[in-house]
Amino acid sequence: MHGRRPPDRRQVRDEQRRAARSQREHLARDIGADRGHGDVRRATSRINRLNWLWLAVVVAVMAVFTATLISRQRPAELDVKADCGTVTVHFDQTSYGAQDQMLFRVTGPAGPTYRVLLRPNDGGKDIVITPEFTMRGCRSHTMADRAPEDGEYDVVYQTVDTAGKVQQSRVVSDLIVA
Numbered sequence: 295m296h297g298r299r300p301p302d303r304r305q306v307r308d309e310q311r312r313a314a315r316s317q318r319e320h321l322a323r324d325i326g327a328d329r330g331h332g333d334v335r336r337a338t339s340r341i342n343r344l345n346w347l348w349l350a351v352v353v354a355v356m357a358v359f360t361a362t363l364i365s366r367q368r369p370a371e372l373d374v375k376a377d378c379g380t381v382t383v384h385f386d387q388t389s390y391g392a393q394d395q396m397l398f399r400v401t402g403p404a405g406p407t408y409r410v411l412l413r414p415n416d417g418g419k420d421i422v423i424t425p426e427f428t429m430r431g432c433r434s435h436t437m438a439d440r441a442p443e444d445g446e447y448d449v450v451y452q453t454v455d456t457a458g459k460v461q462q463s464r465v466v467s468d469l470i471v472a
Contacts, residue, residue: 371436372384372386372397372398372399372436374399374401374433375401376401376431376432376433377401377402377432378401378402378403378404378432379402379403380402381400381401381402381403381408381451381464381466382400382401382402382466382467383398383399383400383410383449383451383466383467384398384399384400384401385397385398385449385467385469386398388469388470389469389470389471390441390469390470390471391441391471392441392442392443392444392471393440393441394440394441395438395439395440395441396423396438396439396440396441397436397437397438398410398423398436398437398438398439399433399434399435399436399437400424400427400429400433400434400437400451401429401432401433401434402429402432402451403432404428404429404430404431404432405428405429406428406453406454406461407426407427407428407453407454407455407456408424408426408427408428408429408434408451408452408453408454409422409424409425409426409427409451409452409454410422410423410424410449410450410451410452411423411424411450411452412442412447412448412449412450412469413447413448413450413465414442414445414446414447415445415446415447415448416445416446418445420450421442421447423437423439424437424439426454426458441471442471443471444471445471446468446469446470446471447468447469447470447471448465448467448468448469449465449466449467449468449469450463450464450465450466451463451464451466452464
């Protein structure tokens with residue numbers, strides 16, 4: 295026994311443990327088992343949990359944002375009594391500040407196509423506040439628009455034929471924007 299020393303037992307055991315662990319990890323990856331991964335799997339699961347946590351936070355923030363956006367876009371319901379005889383435009387207030395949200399609803403005979411506009415009393419250009427619409431029953435749904443610049447306006451409804459020509463135009467009320 296000259297020249298070669300036998301390996302240290304501790305060194306051999308450590309080397310065998312490392313080899314066995316490496317073999318278990320490779321085998322576990324191949325068959326998809328979790329048991330053999332040891333620390334490698336624990337670190338990965340911690341990272342996965344963190345990713346799921348971030349995903350949950352992002353989804354919650356998006357849900358709150360979406361709910362807020364939807365609630366701001368949908369106007370509150372304006373409760374008015376249906377009048378099928380004459381066309382009337384009902385506003386939630388009698389005067390508004392410039393760029394305030396105006397809520398309004400139209401009542402009148404069902405069937406014709408309507409359009410509502412604001413006509414400035416100082417002779418300016420008409421401001422259309424609704425697209426063309428028809429009513430089911432005698433009431434329109436609640437509509438919303440931003441109030442125009444300061445001034446006094448006549449609220450005008452128009453009935454429009456299928457070609458887009460105005461058949462009838464009538465002032466139904468006044469509106470003050472201050």
